Amino acid sequence: MQDWEVVIGLEIHAQLTTHTKIFSGSPIAYGAEPNSQANLLDLGMPGQLPVLNKAVIPKAIRFGLAVGANIGRRSVFDRKNYFYPDLPKGYQTSQFTYPIVEDGGSLDIEVDGQTRRIGITRAHLEEDAGKSIHDAFPGMTGVDLNRAGTPLLEIVSEPDMRSAQEAVAYARKMHELVQFLDICDGNMQEGSFRVDSNVSIHKPGTPFGTRAELKNINSFRFIEQAIEFEIERQIEIVESGGEVIQETRLYDPERNETRSMREKEEANDYRYFPCPDLLPVVIEQTDIDQEARAMPELPDAKRVRYQENWGLSQEDAQMLTASRAMADYFETLVDLTGEAKKAANWVMGDLSKALNQDGLTIDRSPVSAKMLAGLMARVDDGTISGKMAKQVFAAMWAGEGHADDVIEAKGLKQITDEGAIGEMVDRVLAEHPDQVAAYQAGQEKMLGFFVGQVMKASKGQANPAQVNAVLKARLAQA
């Protein structure tokens, strides 16, 4: 890309997991009937006063501590004024001059084996707006205010990213972090985690170029594509003597292009001022200490521990920490079985496959970690073979009960009795004299045939390792 340097900063809106709105007692369940969760305050009716939801503060503190930022000990809500029908008050309550999470934070990302530290400028609390429906009513706009007042943490990065890959790596890492911190459910389809990208280009050593903002893209793949397209577009403009204008652009994944969202509303002037309806939020050191004590182990630390203590590969450690629920499940399984590698194989193998097939997340798995541990124990003590275990797992998945119930019901107990196996082996060898002769003439691959016959005779219940051993011994004697 010649000698243009790309400069990207991200603004991420993470919806905080609460039961009610940030300033009112309305519920915030997703997908409810339009306006059924909008009370007088959410509608912007005069005379209503906001009261801050207690639950958002510890979540913001936890985030600030996790990224190593300074916590705003006295943060102030401001009014960000703009006109739009899904914002009936005429202003968004946000934080401007004194945010709850101040400077000093950062997040390390890895791209192509290189670690880079991305600065976090700040993070502040604010309310979400409602939704406008533009195309359903001729000449009119429909407004649904259920989402109005949903608590958001807006996380603003420094313009530290230099490629679309870095931007996506940062967004993914942040997505993972907020879920591990249990402050946001990370559901991008439902808009719980939204990424706005500020993209500009310049020649190194010269001031930053004018940026364009790419808004509300709801998948990591599209974020990467949108930024790639935007970089190309800006380079083309500048190289043909034009000028990039500051504007908001929408990404159209079907055409893989960005388009101007609206004619630039002249220099957005939000006329911020402190909200007189809300007093400053004061955070005591004890509040911060409490969150520090409750801080969960973060994904980077988990990955190191999985590799160093449990001998897992980097790829496995990465996969097993894909979500906090996944890591919790895996760790419970290891605690119960003491077998990290086998546990990893089950979680990434049959369990993940079944989850994918049924479109479930691991916290909804019909087979709990405890149930899976029960199954692994039966393989471990030789009751069933690895192959039978897969069958038992499928039955457990289908709701047929615990491992022991399924083994009992299906009569799946593995035959490990040397005498019984010996009898079956003798019978098979007696029935196939030609194949025995062939084996003894040097066709050693016949062994597989005998194993198959014995397994068949045992209805798959003989221990295959023992069958192998007994067969080899008998054939050597014969």
Place this chain on the structure above:
Amino acid sequence: MAIEKQDVAAIARLSALSVGEEEAGQVAGKLNHILDVLETMQSVETDQVEPMSHPLDQVQRLREDRVTETDQRERYQRIAPAAEKGLYLVPQVIEQV
């Protein structure tokens, strides 16, 4: 700093208010009068004063994260100028994207 007619026009656009040409002149005059008052206040020595966002020396009271509101949509929409399918209807405000 004096407010000109075009400043009034810009503010009106941001607020989605319709202010006529003639009216813009009057509004500019009124706003300039307010600015004059502020100008006077600017001359007060404030170097030693800590900026204050709120006049009360108190901190925010907090609310438990518990649902206290019930669905009152029927009642609220009865007084809305236009509502359909549960949505509040307003004049279309933006150009089609």
